[in-house]
Amino acid sequence: MCRFEFQTKYQTEDDCEKRLFEHRWPQGFAYPSCGHQEYYHVTKRKLYQCKKCRHQTSLTAGTVMHNTRTSLLLWLCAIYLTSMDKRGFSALSLSKRLGLSYWKAWTMLRKIRHAMKSHDSTYQLTGIVEINDSFFGSSTKGSSNRGRDTSKTAVIVEASTHGDAVGFAKMTVVDKVDSATIDHLVKVSVRGNRPAKTDGLPVYTIVSKSGHNHIQEIVKSKNAHKVLKWTHILISNAKSFIMGTFHRFGKKHLQAYLNEFCYRFNRRKWELQLFDRLVIASVNSQAIYIAELTQ
């Protein structure tokens, strides 16, 4: 959706409410607990009261916008800007663009990224799954060996590959790159016993023990760029994205940045639909509270 179309479609709270209603209840209203479909619309308070049990709900109840005091128009603007700008938005840029406090912009962005993550976690990887690890952060002198630099944050990257093409990708911050971590991630994110392709690091042999055909590619300096091509590209692009937009690799927020990077990457072919898809993800995601965001 282009900016002009967005501005034309969404001018008032009513416009936004109508749109969210369509995404929240695509088959028509149904009260969450009793399923009854008839309701009174308490327009002033944006509430929907079930005609049968008399309980009330709102469009944002139980979603990432739960209990929000921010207007729906601001929410949709934030979702629009986040979805349409390839470089993503930092809290500082969003606060300036929408005239919000930094804290407000920061919490909105974190909630939007939570919706991205929740939506992506419903997908599993297929094809031949490339698995690789990388360390994010600046280097400490003399500790360049893989896995030994504790100043950096370890990330496991998994990507579905189909022939020469890459499909869906996931990136996960981990405490360490060991067999137990790899085993757990593969169980969660890879569908069935799809083959897994890794380099020669011994910790990856665990994938064959859990039933996956294990394809090991040994990295030599000559073929380094060909081995595990897609995960290398993803790692390099994720680092550029994070440095370009957020200017830091701090462990505390790295997973949220990676979620945003993967969400965009996984929908790279549907650029024009990104806004609508992110609105749908936002009204279908579970609420998240400040305490969880600031952990």
Ligand SMILES: [Zn+2]
């Ligand atoms: Zn009811």
